Amino acid sequence: MEPILTINNLTKKFGYLTAVKDLSFTINKGNVYGILGPNGSGKSTTLGIVLNVVNKTKGDFHWFDGNTTTHDALKQVGAIIERPNFYPYMTAEQNLKLVCKIKGVDQSKIEEKLGVVGLLDRKDHKFRTYSLGMKQRLAIASALLNDPEILILDEPTNGLDPQGIHQIRQIIKDIAAKGTTILLASHLLDEVEKVCSHVVVLRKGEKLYSGRVDEMTSSHGFFELKAEKHQDLLNILENHSNFGKVKIEDDLITAFLNEPMSAPDFNKLMFDKGILLSHLVMRKESLEEQFLQLTDDLETNQKIA
Amino acid sequence: MLRLIQLELQKLWLNKISKILIFVSFILPFTVLILSSIKINFFGFFTLELGELGIFNFPIIWHITTFFASYFKFFFAIVVVSMIGNEYSNKTLKQNLIDGLSKKEFILSKFYTIVFFSLCATVLIGVATFLIGLYYSSYTETSIIIREIDFLLAYFVKLVGFFSLCLFFGMLVKRSAFALGFLVILYIFEWIIFWGAFEVFGNADTAFKVKNFLPLESMYKLIDQPIQRIIMTKFPDKGDLAYDYAVHWYEIAIVLGWTALFVFLSYRLLKKRDL
Numbered sequence: 088m089e090p091i092l093t094i095n096n097l098t099k100k101f102g103y104l105t106a107v108k109d110l111s112f113t114i115n116k117g118n119v120y121g122i123l124g125p126n127g128s129g130k131s132t133t134l135g136i137v138l139n140v141v142n143k144t145k146g147d148f149h150w151f152d153g154n155t156t157t158h159d160a161l162k163q164v165g166a167i168i169e170r171p172n173f174y175p176y177m178t179a180e181q182n183l184k185l186v187c188k189i190k191g192v193d194q195s196k197i198e199e200k201l202g203v204v205g206l207l208d209r210k211d212h213k214f215r216t217y218s219l220g221m222k223q224r225l226a227i228a229s230a231l232l233n234d235p236e237i238l239i240l241d242e243p244t245n246g247l248d249p250q251g252i253h254q255i256r257q258i259i260k261d262i263a264a265k266g267t268t269i270l271l272a273s274h275l276l277d278e279v280e281k282v283c284s285h286v287v288v289l290r291k292g293e294k295l296y297s298g299r300v301d302e303m304t305s306s307h308g309f310f311e312l313k314a315e316k317h318q319d320l321l322n323i324l325e326n327h328s329n330f331g332k333v334k335i336e337d338d339l340i341t342a343f344l345n346e347p348m349s350a351p352d353f354n355k356l357m358f359d360k361g362i363l364l365s366h367l368v369m370r371k372e373s374l375e376e377q378f379l380q381l382t383d384d385l386e387t388n389q390k391i392a
Numbered sequence: 393m394l395r396l397i398q399l400e401l402q403k404l405w406l407n408k409i410s411k412i413l414i415f416v417s418f419i420l421p422f423t424v425l426i427l428s429s430i431k432i433n434f435f436g437f438f439t440l441e442l443g444e445l446g447i448f449n450f451p452i453i454w455h456i457t458t459f460f461a462s463y464f465k466f467f468f469a470i471v472v473v474s475m476i477g478n479e480y481s482n483k484t485l486k487q488n489l490i491d492g493l494s495k496k497e498f499i500l501s502k503f504y505t506i507v508f509f510s511l512c513a514t515v516l517i518g519v520a521t522f523l524i525g526l527y528y529s530s531y532t533e534t535s536i537i538i539r540e541i542d543f544l545l546a547y548f549v550k551l552v553g554f555f556s557l558c559l560f561f562g563m564l565v566k567r568s569a570f571a572l573g574f575l576v577i578l579y580i581f582e583w584i585i586f587w588g589a590f591e592v593f594g595n596a597d598t599a600f601k602v603k604n605f606l607p608l609e610s611m612y613k614l615i616d617q618p619i620q621r622i623i624m625t626k627f628p629d630k631g632d633l634a635y636d637y638a639v640h641w642y643e644i645a646i647v648l649g650w651t652a653l654f655v656f657l658s659y660r661l662l663k664k665r666d667l
Contacts (some may be wrong), residue, residue, distance in 0.1 A: 139489055140486050174484055185399065
């Protein structure tokens with residue numbers, strides 16, 4: 088796999104506050120990565136460092152194979168940080184022309200990229216007349232001008248209305264479908280879950296997890312069950328080695344798996360034992376549940392320590 | 393280099409306020425120059441023709457036009473501080489860096505633009521002075537015309553130095569209005585140094601020598617006031633009026649030194665700063 092960005096033991100201190108602590112991860116070509124963490128967990132700081140606007144305290148990072156300077160590498164990167172920043176007195180087209188000059192790319196792409204984000208008809212309007220959603224879409228067009236190897240998005244849907252959020256997500260999906268590597272920082276789990284294949288979870292500047300989204304916890308999922316023979320079912324579940332925790336809410340039983348087990352296998356087992364299920368759903372924890380579990384575990388561990 | 397100047401010119405040119413200010417800083421000295429060179433009739437009471445005073449004679453005309461034109465530098469100074477202040481308030485500085493401009497290139501694009509405008513201003517004043525001089529001057533021999541042309545060089549260095557100072561203040565405080573305020577503070581500060589030196593050395597001459605090394609004073613000293621010189625030409629026998637008004641190499645060197653320092657410090661500031 089071709090690495091795009093490698094971060095080694097990166098640390099950033101703002102005075103007494105450690106915003107990023109000994110962070111290491113690698114981003115490979117072709118995947119959609121999410122950086123997930125609550126507000127103030129060091130997402131933007133990390134991105135700021137690799138984008139050359141924040142100075143690191145310790146550690147290092149390099150783009151691509153390590154032989155390009157950050158300055159040159161950034162010309163092959165498209166990035167939007169927090170809010171869209173443009174010159175308010177220039178039109179969309181003039182703003183993009185300026186970006187072309189900075190990146191050293193031809194201006195012929197401007198029309199095409201404005202088309203991608205659906206702003207062609209507003210290209211001659213001044214940036215200050217744009218709505219937030221349009222501003223954010225212009226920022227994406229601007230980041231795409233150089234057909235970047237990697238697109239970095241920091242909270243791209245922050246502050247948008249549902250329609251705007253939907254538009255931005257659709258654009259991101261379209262871009263990802265074309266094979267562009269994407270790094271998406273967000274505190275919205277649902278967003279990361281919908282878009283990303285890999286995730287780095289941060290909390291207070293520390294990495295809690297990095298890897299595939301679906302492997303984030305060791306959990307094998309859980310069954311939601313209902314049966315006439317409620318008590319018998321419970322007894323079987325408690326004695327079966329495949330199951331760990333069992334939760335009961337009214338007549339709904341939630342049984343968490345310790346070992347992998349498919350729904351048909353379970354159904355057959357129940358049938359053999361003479362229990363007829365009236366309700367059987369197998370589910371994996373949503374990213375939100377996994378995330379909370381991950382952060383909670385750490386907190387409890389810390390309390391014990 | 394051309395790319396960096398183009399970048400900055402686009403930023404300035406599309407901004408209405410800076411466009412107006414640039415026009416004013418170029419057009420106003422011209423208008424004043426041309427108005428002063430024509431015969432003005434004050435409602436028939438009397439006519440004022442500054443040309444008659446001999447101030448449009450070569451070589452003194454170089455001294456006079458560059459001295460008075462340099463007052464109009466304040467208009468472009470506003471442009472310089474606002475071109476930094478706007479980058480901060482629009483957060484476009486951050487975006488520029490993310491888009492692939494290096495911090496060094498950012499400062500250089502501002503500095504090149506300063507040099508570019510100073511050069512334009514110098515060339516314009518040079519041409520205008522030359523033409524007015526040709527029209528009014530009693531002496532038009534080439535040797536006399538070019539005798540004090542070094543005032544143009546001093547004018548150029550003075551502009552570049554002053555705008556670099558503005559650039560530094562702009563980078564330092566990030567807000568245009570505060571940066572201009574800092575200029576006033578620096579002006580007062582230089583007088584305090586002067587007062588301190590006066591207390592230490594006990595005479596004003598030495599104190600002035602100390603002050604000549606400070607940024608604003610060193611820029612001012614590049615082109616000394618020409619009023620005394622005009623009076624001198626009227627009363628050639630008054631020896632005590634004589635003073636040293638020439639442009640000296642060391643005066644240029646001091647200002648160039650400050651310029652280099654201000655540009656370097658601006659870069660250092662930006663490099664150290666987390667945006």
